[in-house]
Amino acid sequence: MTMPETETHTAVLDRIVDGETAVLLLEEAGDVVDELALDVDALPDEGRHEGAVFEVRVDRDEGTLREATYREDEERERRESAQERFDRLSERLPDE
Template sequence: MTEPDTAVLDRIVDGETAVLLLEADGTVVDERTLAVERLPEEGRHEGAVFDVDLEGETLRELTYRSSETQDRRQAMQERFERLSERFDDE
């Protein structure tokens, strides 16, 4: 397995457990759960992107990437708008 370099917050369950999708080169390679308190405060929302520091299987540190989070959100919004325009044309 390729070493993950990025994590994306997929969801928060019951307000206590964060589900992270670990990515390597833009592809999801693993999923991890951890307590929400372990996330940087500014990144406690769905779609937040983090740099990942792993030691073996242990998640040591997450660093919130605000600009990457915004870029991905913008790209998703643009894709949604393109898809909705296709449906409007039909």
């Protein structure tokens, strides 16, 4: 019997639907390549919020989650980077 092949991705929790279904956006090289809907209880407790970042292993054939590891540091870095971009964009341009 062979073990199913898995793929590893960075995933971001996009939304939680009806408090039960988590929708993860799977990324490769910073681009969204797929999404995965699963029971929110399949995720680690500390990462059950929108914007949470995970490293996930997904069964390639079935498209099912095999493992999810919450990446708090990466989530924090993404939030800080987004805030910095927002702050730069919101600065007033000098009068010409």
